[in-house]
Amino acid sequence: MKKIILTGDRPTGRLHVGHYAGSLRRRVQLQDSGEYDEIYIMIADAQALTDNFDNPEKVRQNIVEVALDYLSVGLDPNKSHLFIQSMVPELTEMTFYYNNLVTLSRLERNPTVKNELQLRGFQDSIPVGFLTYPISQTADITAFKATVVPVGEDQLPMLEQAREIVRKFNSTYDEVLVEPQVLLPDNKACLRLPGTDGKAKMSKSLGNCIYLADTPEDVKKKVMSMYTDPDHIKVEDPGKVEGNAVFTYLDAFSTQEHFEKYLPDYKNLDELKEHYMRGGLGDVKVKKFLNNVMQEVLEPIRERRHKWEADIPAVYEILKEGSRVAQAKAAETLAEMKAAMKINYFDDGALITEHVNKYR
Numbered sequence: 001m002k003k004i005i006l007t008g009d010r011p012t013g014r015l016h017v018g019h020y021a022g023s024l025r026r027r028v029q030l031q032d033s034g035e036y037d038e039i040y041i042m043i044a045d046a047q048a049l050t051d052n053f054d055n056p057e058k059v060r061q062n063i064v065e066v067a068l069d070y071l072s073v074g075l076d077p078n079k080s081h082l083f084i085q086s087m088v089p090e091l092t093e094m095t096f097y098y099n100n101l102v103t104l105s106r107l108e109r110n111p112t113v114k115n116e117l118q119l120r121g122f123q124d125s126i127p128v129g130f131l132t133y134p135i136s137q138t139a140d141i142t143a144f145k146a147t148v149v150p151v152g153e154d155q156l157p158m159l160e161q162a163r164e165i166v167r168k169f170n171s172t173y174d175e176v177l178v179e180p181q182v183l184l185p186d187n188k189a190c191l192r193l194p195g196t197d198g199k200a201k202m203s204k205s206l207g208n209c210i211y212l213a214d215t216p217e218d219v220k221k222k223v224m225s226m227y228t229d230p231d232h233i234k235v236e237d238p239g240k241v242e243g244n245a246v247f248t249y250l251d252a253f254s255t256q257e258h259f260e261k262y263l264p265d266y267k268n269l270d271e272l273k274e275h276y277m278r279g280g281l282g283d284v285k286v287k288k289f290l291n292n293v294m295q296e297v298l299e300p301i302r303e304r305r306h307k308w309e310a311d312i313p314a315v316y317e318i319l320k321e322g323s324r325v326a327q328a329k330a331a332e333t334l335a336e337m338k339a340a341m342k343i344n345y346f347d348d349g350a351l352i353t354e355h356v357n358k359y360r
Helices: 017-033 056-073 091-103 103-108 113-120 133-143 152-170 216-224 245-253 256-262 267-279 283-310 312-340 349-358
Strands: 004-009 038-043 079-084 148-150 182-183
Touching: 004 103, 004 133, 017 056, 017 182, 017 245, 017 283, 038 056, 038 245, 038 256, 038 312, 056 283, 056 312, 079 312, 091 133, 091 312, 103 113, 113 148, 113 152, 133 312, 148 283, 152 182, 216 283, 245 267, 245 283, 256 283, 267 283, 283 312
Parallel strands: 004 038, 004 148, 038 079, 148 182
Antiparallel strands: none
16 A cells, blocks of 8 residues: 655645744655655645634735745745645535535534633524534545545544544445544644643734744744743742743754754753742843844744745645646546445446437
């Protein structure tokens, strides 16, 4: 069996370092590993419209922003197919068929859906398209027969629901669909990077993000104002590293080389943490170190972005070609599904012959 990856993002804004730590960095590593036969990376504009249906221009404008972020982190169109979800209409048809395999109560129990509904304050007026988001996501995954789906921890309930739908389809009709495996970030700090304000989730809507496209000045400003330990008032006070966003970011991004280059007084992050916890280490010094780390991580990303910003038509051509390849792959899977479901009427020669003989 081929090893295939499907992953993607909703184009509701520029991507941030939470996306990078949680998935983008890993995608590039997987892409460059040579271990995978096919890689599909989707800009999920149709899904973004489920809660932005009244503001399509927002989604439209962010298509290219997300594409630029993809290219800037090192995703290579020669190795990965970058495509736009709505340009693959087969996904919509698959979603329609999968709707019959899921109950309303099961959707309402999905923890990710429940959290997102609460976050957006939908209450009783829930758009059907948003509620059925896990079904649409299943279509995205199964259309390409993805064997691996790299996700953050918050997406685990969505992937489990996708696996349920695959099992239901295969047991009801035929063994057509591939049950995907989940690939989580290998660094625990990257499972869910907190916002700069210390809140559990980095979110565009909460304004607590460091964006991949941020200028060096913006990054420094955000880092220097980050949430730390509210009880660490004086330098000599003992500080807590657990729940301290600055140290969580250092867990996610700092390396031994960063200490050698920017903070040689400490051998590693464990030593820095130990000093902070016993007291005598100020937040400003730690934040300055984090700023140096983040600037080094983001600088090559900025440089690649500037290069692609100078050739936007090429970016659209990449998306157009990727969408063409994705549609062809999805069409193959849909044809197999329809044959299994006995709704491939015009392609089933045996059915036609049966009816010819019946009415002779």
